[in-house]
Amino acid sequence: MAADFRITVLFGALLLLAGLHSVHGFYIPGWSIKSWRDGDSIPLFVNKIYSDNTQIQYAYSELPFVCAPSGRTRPGTGLISGSNVALNLGEVLRGDRIMVSDYELEMLKDDEAHYLCSHKVDRAGLRKAVEVVKNGYMAEWIVDNLPAATSFVTVDKSRKYYSSGFKMGYSDHDAVTGKQRFFINNHVTIVIRYHTAPGRDGQQGKKVIVGFEAYPKSIEAGNRMNGLPADLHSVHTGMELTMARNATNMTLTRDLDTSYTPTEIDDGAPDATLTIPYSYSVYFREDEKLEWANRWDLYFVNQEDGTKVHWLAIVNSLVILAVLTAIVAVILARTIRGEIKGLAEGMLEDGKIRLGKFSKGLRSPRKSNEKGGLLEQVDADPADDAASDDEIAEDVTGWKLIHGDVFRTPAHGHILAPLVGSGVQLIIMCLGLLVLSCFGVLNPSFRGGFISVGIFLFILAGAFSGYFSGRLYRTFGGTLWKHNAVVTASLFPGLLFATIFILNLFVWANASSTAIPLGTLFALLALWLLIQLPLVYIGSWYGFARAGPYAHPIKANAIPRQIPAQPWYLRTLQAILIAGSIPFAVMFIELLFVFRNLWQDKSGHYYVFGFLAVVFVILILVVMETTVIAVYIQLCAENHAWHMRSFLFGSSSAVWIFAYCAYYYTYYLHIQGLVSGVLFFCYAGLACGVYGLAMGSVGFLTGYGFVRKVYGVVKVD
Numbered sequence: 001m002a003a004d005f006r007i008t009v010l011f012g013a014l015l016l017l018a019g020l021h022s023v024h025g026f027y028i029p030g031w032s033i034k035s036w037r038d039g040d041s042i043p044l045f046v047n048k049i050y051s052d053n054t055q056i057q058y059a060y061s062e063l064p065f066v067c068a069p070s071g072r073t074r075p076g077t078g079l080i081s082g083s084n085v086a087l088n089l090g091e092v093l094r095g096d097r098i099m100v101s102d103y104e105l106e107m108l109k110d111d112e113a114h115y116l117c118s119h120k121v122d123r124a125g126l127r128k129a130v131e132v133v134k135n136g137y138m139a140e141w142i143v144d145n146l147p148a149a150t151s152f153v154t155v156d157k158s159r160k161y162y163s164s165g166f167k168m169g170y171s172d173h174d175a176v177t178g179k180q181r182f183f184i185n186n187h188v189t190i191v192i193r194y195h196t197a198p199g200r201d202g203q204q205g206k207k208v209i210v211g212f213e214a215y216p217k218s219i220e221a222g223n224r225m226n227g228l229p230a231d232l233h234s235v236h237t238g239m240e241l242t243m244a245r246n247a248t249n250m251t252l253t254r255d256l257d258t259s260y261t262p263t264e265i266d267d268g269a270p271d272a273t274l275t276i277p278y279s280y281s282v283y284f285r286e287d288e289k290l291e292w293a294n295r296w297d298l299y300f301v302n303q304e305d306g307t308k309v310h311w312l313a314i315v316n317s318l319v320i321l322a323v324l325t326a327i328v329a330v331i332l333a334r335t336i337r338g339e340i341k342g343l344a345e346g347m348l349e350d351g352k353i354r355l356g357k358f359s360k361g362l363r364s365p366r367k368s369n370e371k372g373g374l375l376e377q378v379d380a381d382p383a384d385d386a387a388s389d390d391e392i393a394e395d396v397t398g399w400k401l402i403h404g405d406v407f408r409t410p411a412h413g414h415i416l417a418p419l420v421g422s423g424v425q426l427i428i429m430c431l432g433l434l435v436l437s438c439f440g441v442l443n444p445s446f447r448g449g450f451i452s453v454g455i456f457l458f459i460l461a462g463a464f465s466g467y468f469s470g471r472l473y474r475t476f477g478g479t480l481w482k483h484n485a486v487v488t489a490s491l492f493p494g495l496l497f498a499t500i501f502i503l504n505l506f507v508w509a510n511a512s513s514t515a516i517p518l519g520t521l522f523a524l525l526a527l528w529l530l531i532q533l534p535l536v537y538i539g540s541w542y543g544f545a546r547a548g549p550y551a552h553p554i555k556a557n558a559i560p561r562q563i564p565a566q567p568w569y570l571r572t573l574q575a576i577l578i579a580g581s582i583p584f585a586v587m588f589i590e591l592l593f594v595f596r597n598l599w600q601d602k603s604g605h606y607y608v609f610g611f612l613a614v615v616f617v618i619l620i621l622v623v624m625e626t627t628v629i630a631v632y633i634q635l636c637a638e639n640h641a642w643h644m645r646s647f648l649f650g651s652s653s654a655v656w657i658f659a660y661c662a663y664y665y666t667y668y669l670h671i672q673g674l675v676s677g678v679l680f681f682c683y684a685g686l687a688c689g690v691y692g693l694a695m696g697s698v699g700f701l702t703g704y705g706f707v708r709k710v711y712g713v714v715k716v717d
Contacts, residue, residue: 033197033198033201033208033292034144034208034209035197035201035202035206035207035208036107036194036206036207036208036209037107037205037206037207038107038108038205038207039106039107039108039109040076040106040107041074041075041076041077041104041105041106042105042106042107042143042144042192042209043074043077043079043100043101043105043143044101044103044105044141044142044143044190045085045098045099045100045101045141045142045143046060046061046098046099046101046139046140046141046142047059047060047096047097047098047099047140047141047142047147048060048095048096048097048140048513049063049132049137049138049139049140049168050095050137050138050140050165051135051136051137051138052136052599052600052669052670053135053136053670053671053672053676054135054671054672054673054676055514055671055675055676055679055680055683056507056510056512056514056673056675056676056679057095057512057513057514058132058137058511058512058513059097059099059513060097060099060139060140060141061082061097061099061101062097062511062513063128063129063132064121064122064124064125064128064129065119065121065125065126065128065129065132065184065276066119066278067102067116067117067119067278068082068117068119069081069082069099069100069101069102070082070102072102074100074104079100080100081100081101081102082099082100083099083100084097084098084099085098085099085100087448088447088448088449088452089448089451089452089455089520089523090447090448090449090450090451090452090453090454090455091447091448091452092448092516092517092520093448093451093516093520094448094451094514095512095513095514096447096448096513097513098142101141102116102117103116103190103280105143105190105192105282107194107207107284108194108207108284109282109284110282110283110284111280111281111282112232112281113228113229113232113279113281114279114280114281114282115226115227115228115277115278115279116278116279116280117227117277117278118227118275118276118277118278119275119276119278120273120274120275120276121273121274121275121276122272122273123243123272126241126243126274129169129182129184129241130182130241132168132169133168133169133170133171133182133183133184133241134171134182135672136167137167137168138164138165138166138167138168139165139166139167139168139214140164140165141212141214142212143192143209143212144209144212145445145447146209146211146212146295147164147165147212148164148165148166148190148212148213148214149162149163149164149165149166149211149212149213149214149298149299150162150163150164150165150166150167150213150214150215151213151215154301159301160298160301161298161299161300161301162211162213162298162299162301163299164299166185166188166214166215166216167185167216168184168185168216169182169183169184169185169218169241170182170183170185170218170238171183181240181242182240182241183218183238183239183240183241184218184238184239184241184276185216185217185218186217186218186219186239186276186277186278186279187216187217187218187219187232187278187279187280187281188214188215188216188217188280188281189214189215189216189217189280189281189283190212190213190214190280190281190282190283191211191212191213191214191215191283191284191285192209192211192212192213192282192283192284192285193209193210193211193212193213193284193285193286193287193290194207194208194209194210194211194284194285194286194287195207195208195210195286195287195288195290195291195292196208197292198291198292208292209292209295210287210290210291210292210295211287211290211295211298217232217235218238218239219232219235219238219239219277219279220235220237220238220239220240221239221275221276221277224277227277227279228279232281239276239277241274242274243272243274296443296444296445299444299607300607309589309592309593310590310593310608310611312589313587313589313590313611313615314611314614314615314618316585316586316589317586317587317614317615317618317619317622318618320582320585320586320622321586321618321621321622321625324582324622324625324626324629325625327625327629328625328628328629331628331629331632398635398636398637398638399632399635399636399638399710401561401638402561402635402638402639402640403554403711404554404555404556404557404561405556405557405560405561405640406554406635406640406642406707406711407552407554407555407556407707407711408556408557408560408640409476409477409556410476410641410643410644411641411644412643412644413472413473413476413477413478413643414473414476414478414484414487416472416476416643416644416647416700417468417469417470417472417473417476417478417484417488418469418484418487418488418491419491419647419693419696419697420468420469420472420647420696420697420700420701421465421466421467421468421469421470421472421488421536421540421697422465422469422488422491422492422693422697423693423694423695423696423697423698423700424461424464424465424468424697425458425461425462425464425465425492426458426461426492426690426693426694426697427694427697427698428457428461428464429454429457429458429461430616430690430694432453432457432461433450433453433454433457434609434612434613434616435613436453437450437609438609438610438613441453443607444607455524455527458532459527459531459532459535460535462489462531462532462533462535462536462539463535463536463538463539464539465488465489465536465539466485466488466489466535466536466537466538466539466540466541466542466543467539467540467542467543467547468543468697469484469485469488469536469539469540469543470484470485470488470539470540470541470542470543470544470545470547471543471544471547471548471549471550472543472550473540473544474543474544474548474549475549475550481540481541481544481545482537482540484540484544485536485537485540485541486533486537488536488540489528489532489533489536489537490533492689492693493528493532495689496686497524497525497528499682499686500516501521503678503679503682504516504521506675506678506679507675507679509675510675550704550708552708552712553708553711553712554711554712560640561638561640563638563639563640563641564637564638564639566637566639567637570633570634570637570639572645572648575630575634575645575648575649576648576649576652576655577652577655577656579626579627579630579648579649579652579653580649580651580652580653580654580655580656581653581656582622582626582653583619583622583623583626583653583695584653584656584657584660586615586618586619586622587615587619587653588660590611590612590615591657591660593608594612595661595664595668599664599665599668599669599680600668600669619695620695620698623650623653623695623698623699623702624698624699624702626649626650626699627646627649627650627698627699627702627703627706628702628703628706630645630646630649631645631646631649631703631706631707632706635707642703642707643700643703643704646699646700646702646703646704647696647697647699647700647703648696648699649699649703650695650696650697650698650699650700650702650703651691651692651693651695651696651699653691653695654688654689654691654692654695655688657688657691658684658685658688661680661681661684661688662681662684665677665680665681665684
């Protein structure tokens with residue numbers, strides 16, 4: 001009955017989580033709606049440029065070939081052009097560098113042609129512009145907290161959807177020479193879609209912005225009046241990134257192709273420059289169908305088309321879970337229970353079970369005040385003692401033989417305890433992020449919120465990390481709990497901080513916006529040492545001194561039993577790979593969507609957290625059941641060193657995920673450059689490390705509970 005109840009609760013929870021798929025991680029766009037009167041000045045912010053072909057991002061305002069900010073005050077906004085917007089920690093870490101621009105937008109005021117500036121670009125700036133266009137960089141602008149979007153339609157042309165950002169330029173090949181030519185998009189048509197504001201603001205004629213579309217265009221510099229072409233709609237030649245002959249004919253005209261490096265000007269001639277004129281158009285269009293509360297939906301339309309694939313991932317996961325559940329049920333309900341019943345009828349002595357003649361039935365065991373275990377000796381009935389000569393001996397093998405060694409202090413307990421503590425800390429962080437994302441607290445309008453809240457949850461979870469680490473450390477016989485607390489608080493954060501600092505050197509060298517400022521590094525260091533470390537210390541003290549060690553049903557033997565030779569599939573590497581392949585099979589379909597949004601389409605927003613939550617819960621259950629099966633097989637092979645292996649069994653699927661990252665990098669991505677490759681594999685390794693620590697803790701705690709349950713199920717009262 002208890003098993004049936006647990007299964008009912010389990011499937012009820014899965015159905016509840018599956019119901020979350022309908023919202024795809026619905027979002028709470030804000031607590032106050034920004035409404036605009038006719039003629040209000042609308043600020044446009046420029047952020048950064050990014051590309052799917054490289055991991056290097058750049059601040060838009062720092063590009064050497066765009067218009068420099070004028071520094072003038074924007075009337076009606078209180079903002080100054082060129083001033084930086086205050087960012088949260090998550091925005092800084094994700095490479096955002098938001099700045100007030102000189103683009104002038106006034107509510108409901110169309111502007112068909114507006115000249116911005118003409119920027120002179122030298123050879124270094126031109127080389128940078130070619131690099132940006134060649135690598136397919138996208139620009140991110142922001143209006144009313146909405147990123148500029150490129151508009152597309154679905155294959156059946158029934159719906160429109162957005163992709164964040166717009167192209168910085170394009171390339172083609174010269175029809176005569178065959179050389180590659182690069183063009184900069186120096187004109188942007190901005191379309192602001194609006195809707196009548198809800199409530200009282202709408203009655204007062206105010207509007208809300210529900211869409212921000214950007215359509216870039218390349219326009220040649222010639223035939224311009226006051227910096228603007230005579231007719232924007234009749235321009236057929238783009239602004240090519242090339243140096244023409246200068247006035248003194250000292251520079252050879254040559255197009256910039258992939259192998260061209262500009263040379264210096266000879267004979268003291270002035271450096272050649274290219275003047276790029278920038279302009280823009282603004283149009284306001286009413287959209288009656290799109291409400292302000294649903295204005296982010298167009299960014300997710302393309303993800304909704306993959307709903308059937310998400311359901312396929314869930315069905316695949318449930319099938320694997322059902323098979324594992326059946327295997328675990330057989331182990332617990334038949335194999336172990338049957339052997340326990342046999343053990344309850346006999347007495348263990350020197351590796352033999354001496355079975356009496358029970359033709360007249362069994363008498364109840366004598367009560368004892370000592371806590372017993374599965375293999376505790378039971379006083380035999382005097383009548384049975386009289387018949388001892390008629391008893392037969394039967395060999396004891398498998399997990400029954402090592403009952404006196406399974407609770408032996410593990411060889412690497414001083415490392416295992418901090419690993420489990422760090423994993424528990426990461427599990428709490430991941431669960432918190434997933435729950436907040438499913439209920440819309442973390443949404444695209446909260447830019448950088450996922451990283452900021454993740455750091456906050458990780459720091460607070462330090463108390464739980466210290467508790468589990470300290471208590472396990474005490475259980476493993478440790479005495480230096482302060483040292484263990486420092487190791488627990490420094491193990492993962494220290495490795496993470498050191499890795500990020502080294503990677504930051506590469507990013508700094510490329511002048512990327514993803515380079516973490518020195519002040520932010522000191523802030524992260526302060527959060528680690530001044531908040532997280534004390535919390536881990538307090539939790540470790542409570543777990544070590546107050547909660548005390550976990551009680552074991554059987555005492556360990558003084559002399560450890562020798563572990564026999566193991567079959568090939570139970571050797572460390574083979575066992576890890578086999579155990580890790582099962583959880584990987586549960587999640588690899590969903591990983592396709594995660595990878596596509598993280599690596600292949602960084603301009604997109606992964607927002608089907610309902611599906612991800614279901615897969616994550618199933619994944620944890622599969623890791624638990626896989627660990628139970630793997631530990632049981634190991635115990636049957638008379639290998640009592642299960643502690644570290646149970647952790648490795650749980651974390652082993654991280655190896656498969658990293659291999660899948662390498663496969664995805666090779667066959668799906670087009671990342672170029674050594675630095676981008678190093679960043680990709682380092683970030684992938686860190687992500688797999690986080691996953692491995694979290695699932696390793698799940699594996700160890702499950703294996704520990706399983707062993708305690710098995711060897712403590714039969715007790716003598």
